[in-house]
Structures are given as structure tokens and as C-alpha cells.
Amino acid sequence: MIRPSLSGREALPTRFAAADLPVRDCVELAAGLASYARRHRIARVEVSGPPAIGDLIEEFGFDEVRFVEAHQGPAVDIAAVPRTWRCGQRGLRCLSDQLAGAAKVPSGADATLSTLAGGSVMQFARHNRLGDALGIVTGLEHYCRDNAVASAAVTGSPILAEVVEVLACERVSYVPSPSEAIAGDAIFARSSWSVPWLDRFNHAVTDTFGGRARHRVPPLPLRQVPPPSGQEDVVYCQLDARSSTAPPRDFARRLLSQVAAHSEVRVLGGPDTPAYLGQDLTYVRAELHEMVARLLSCRFFVGCDSGLGHLAGCLGVPGLIVSTDDFETTWSFFRGYASLSVIPLSAAEVLLP
Template identity: 75%
Template sequence: MTRRPRNSAPEPPAHFAAADLPVRDCVELAAGLASYARRYGLAHVEVSGPPELGELIEEFGLDEVHFVDSHRRPAVDIEATPRTWRCGQRGLRCLSDQLIDAAHAPPGRVATASTLAEGTVLRFTRHNRLGDALGIVTGLEHYCRDNAVASVAVTGSPALAEVVEVFACERVRYAPLSDRAVSGDAIFARSSWSLPWLDRFHHSVSDTYGGRVRHCVTPLLLRQEPERPEREDVVYCQFDARSGTALPLRSARRLLSQVAAHGDVHVLGGPDTQYYLGHDVTYVRAELPEMVARLLSCRLFIGCDSGLGHLAGCLAVPGLIVSTDDFETTWSFFRNYASLSVIPLAAAELLLS
């Protein structure tokens, strides 16, 4: 048996044991381990942990990561979410660097393909809501323009089809489901949480396929500018009951009361939101084109971290995004929208009181 010289760098670790992490952190960990394996030329790494972690690894097709029930020792313990996954630095490169730093392994590089192939169809089943669709289509459109890719397609959810129809896409189209489609969810899962929302998919495509990367993706223009009615004396509020960052009911009711003292208030939301907030409020539920027209005509938008918040930012609607999660993470998602300010819940209640 050949002994490794004492001054040589240790082997990067390949066995990890995760604690019972939230699903969002499981997504980061699974994709982060795949990025880590590719970067350092490991055939695969093994990880144990909550069952959701194994399901995500299989769903995203992360061949570099093997989920196991238990590990032979030694294994690197991931006991809890490191703070550096949050506070504006959350992301796969950060995670990969942390793992390497822990093992004192030398830096390495991964060869990437030239660019995303023309005509590729990207399928999305998990990332299928309005905010995801805005980021996917916008990031992909800029990527194709910057890298001279004539045309690609997305498929999956009605939200993707609506965004492609409403916003001016020259190189991204919507296509029917295809057996040959590439998993866009797997690519999205590799994106960094430290980037603004519209930048995320652009960077994950660049990381996967190579090509020019843009560090400030601008919102797409509307395909057809609607006739702008006279500005309504209306404040639109959106406190999505289904959101992972929904406002507490008491706080949401208090904010509605404070805003209503200064003019008309309409709540954007469906039956879930009505059940959550009560029936003594005016609710608006509309398809995307009508929602665009309403937002463009309103006096102010107040919402949480949600798809409609990102839509308001893309349309340059003046407004407030109330952060109920980690403030720095919410701010990083919204920081390229010049018209929106992100404030903590306590500050929103103070300003509107």
C-alpha cells in the first residue's frame, strides 16, 4: 500500500450526515453537494439525513449525490443550517467553499460546456409559481441574448406560459410537454440564494452550461403596454396565506386597518387569502394581464415575499415588501427593483401607524 506524503493535501470528504433540516435547506444542501462533487472531481458523495433530502436528490437528478440511510464513519456532520447560508451569502458556491475549507482541500475547476444548446426545452414541475416563472423567463431570455442562443423553450406550468405571453421574449417560447425536455428544476436548484431573484436562474444556467454571465438582470418589458387608466386612489395589498413568509394574521389585519384609514384598500388574493383575512375586505382575483393593468394604475403596493411582489418590481410599481423571514435574504431577492423598499414587519407597522 502506497502512503500519501505527509505534506500532501487531504482527500476532500465524500461522506456527510445531515440533521433534520427544513425542506428549503435540503434543496440547498442537495444541490450544493452536487456542485461540490463536480468541482473537485469526485465520482459521487454520500449523504444521510431526512427522507425529503433523498426525494429531492432523486427528483432533481443529481447523479453526483447518493442518499443513504446511514453512514460508515467518519462522516462530516451537518448539524444545523450555518448562518452563512443566510444573511445575503446563502448559496451553493458558499456551501461548496465551506466544505472545502473544512477539509483543507486545494482549489479546483470544473470544465463546462460552451453554452445552452439551441432548441433545448426546459421542463419545470416544482418551480411553477408566478415568482419562479418571472425569474426563469427573464434570466433565460437575457442568457440567450448575451450568448447568441437563437431560441429555447420552457414547459410545465400555466404561469410560465402567461409570463412568456405577457412579457417581451425574443428568444424564449413556451412549448408542450416533451419526453426530451431537460429538468429545469434541477438547474434552478443549483442557483444561489444570495442573488436577486431575476438573476438566480441566469446564473444557474451559466454555471451549468457556461457562457457569458450577467450580474444584474433587468426586468423584461411588457410585450404590449396596456392603456394606462388614470391612477386610482387605491392601495393594493397582498398577504398570501399560502406563502412561506406570510404575515401573522394580527399584523396583517393591523396593517390593513392602518392603510384603509388613508384611502381605499383592495387585497390581491383568492379564497385562501379570504379565509385567512376574513370577509370584510375587498378582494381582487384576476388573470395576469388584468393584474398587470391594476398594478400599473394603483397608488401603492404593499406585499410580502411573493410572486406578485416580484411582478410589482418588474413593472416599477411603487411599494413596500414586508419581510417576515430573514430580512437580509428577502432584501437580496428584491434589491434590483428600484421602486420597491424592503422593510421588517415592525418597521412597516411603525411607518403605517
């Protein structure tokens, strides 16, 4: 069951084998497969996996999808395909593209060998923020481990050096002045906005050098966990005026007021933040090591789409991310962090007096 591609590839997959997914994911997968078949004008695709998928296909009347207990030929492993966005029609289009891309995604023993030479250095001039650095270092470290690349290095912004120092990297190092370097920014630019933040660079490197892509890239552990100092009754809020996703001032003030009714509030932000939010708040500036210790000991974290939000997610800090931009994009970036919840600004407005 293969079909000539409408997008330039030799064939599109029509057989899919799903892992033991929860029912919510089965709903998304059934709808996504039907959308995929319609979009690419495939008469029918087949899927195996949890029996709930078959029940849902029948319940929703997805004539384009057939549930089977076993396939007659090779099938694409759904566990090797990025998760759906769970966000309406845009999410279904995204999943459709991912399933079509599975025609060229190797899995298991069929993965092509990586062409990334050991010891290569990637230079970053544009992607030099904390969130970028966390994704770059984490994605590259997992890529090297999964593809037997002995070592790789990054260079550019000092934040890259700090992240390499803080995270327990075995194969990725920081080089201040390399003699030769690969343009890392060009690789990063190829990454898809449809996958979680930590997955993005891992997939971009795979697209460039081949090899095996990691899906659901786990955060790297800390090189040295700060000694426990007890939990502080503190909520850290990151609403930086310099952020492109900072909420309106009036909303931010009301949100901080509500949080302050339950715990002490300390605001993380750049030098422009006091002028943005007011001088009557407690502001904190800290280096990365200290910020890690503070986040690990705090009660809660509240922020917008920012590097500190990604850091909180990597550390497993419970928190809330308020999306002030495109909710689907923010959610897709943060959905890999089990400890964080993402809500749109409009929903947060309802909760405030």
C-alpha cells in the same frame, strides 16, 4: 498576486478593479475585501477604482487591502461580480464567496462558449409559481441573448406560458408537450440565494452550460403595454393566506386599516384569504394580463415575499415589501427592483398604532 485556493480551485484572485461605485457601495466593498482576505488567509489584496475606496481603507484601518491606481497584472472586474448584501457579517461572508468564485467567472472576451443547444426545452414541475416563472423566463431570455443561443423553450405549469405570453421574449417560448426536455428544476436548484431574484436562474444556467453570466439582470418589458386608463386612488395589498411568508393576522389587519385611512384598499389573494383576513374587505382575483393592468394603474402596492411582489418590481410599481421571514433573504431577492422598499416585520410593527 495569486494564491492557492483553500476551496478546491486552482487560485483565488487578489487583484480587483472596481467600477465607479457610489460611496455606500465603496464602504461595502472595502469591508468585504478585508473580510475576504481574512477568511482565505491572504496577506493582502489590492483594489483600484474610485479614490473614495482608498480613503475608506485608510479610515477604517483595513490593513489587508491596498488601494492602487493601476494594477501590475490582470484584475477581476468588480462590475462582473454580484453586489454585496449590505447586511452585516452574513453579507460579508456572501461577498467573500462571490469574490472567491470570481476565480472561475469568465468576463468579457474570455467567456467560455455556451453548450446549451438551440431549441432546448427545460421542464419545470416544482418551480411553478409566478415569482419562479418571472425569474426563469427573464434569466433564460437574457442568457440566450448574451450567449448567442438562437432559441430555448420552457414547459410545465401554465403560469410559465402566461409569463412568456406577457413578457417581450425574443428567444424563449413555451412548449406544452415536448418530446425531450432538460430537467429545469435541477438547474434552478443550483442557483445562489445571495443574488437578486431575476439574476438567480441566469447564473444557474451559466453554471450548468457555461457562457457569460448576466449581473443585475433587468426586467423584460411587456409584449403589449396596456393602454393608460389613469391612476386609480387604490392600494393593492398582497397578503395571501397560502403564502409561506404571510404576516400574522393581527398585524395584517392593522396594516390594512392604516392604509385604508389614505386610499381605497383592495386585497389580492387566493380563495383562503377572506377566511384569513375577514369578509369586510374588497378582494380581487384576476388573470395575469388583468393583474398587470391593475398594478400599473394603482397608487401603491404592499405585500410580502410573493410572486405578485416580484411582478410589481418588474413593472416598476412603487411599493413596500414586508419581510416576515429572514430579512436578509427577502432583501437579497428584491434588491434589484428600484421601485420597491423592503422592511422587516419588526420595523413595520413600530410604525403601526
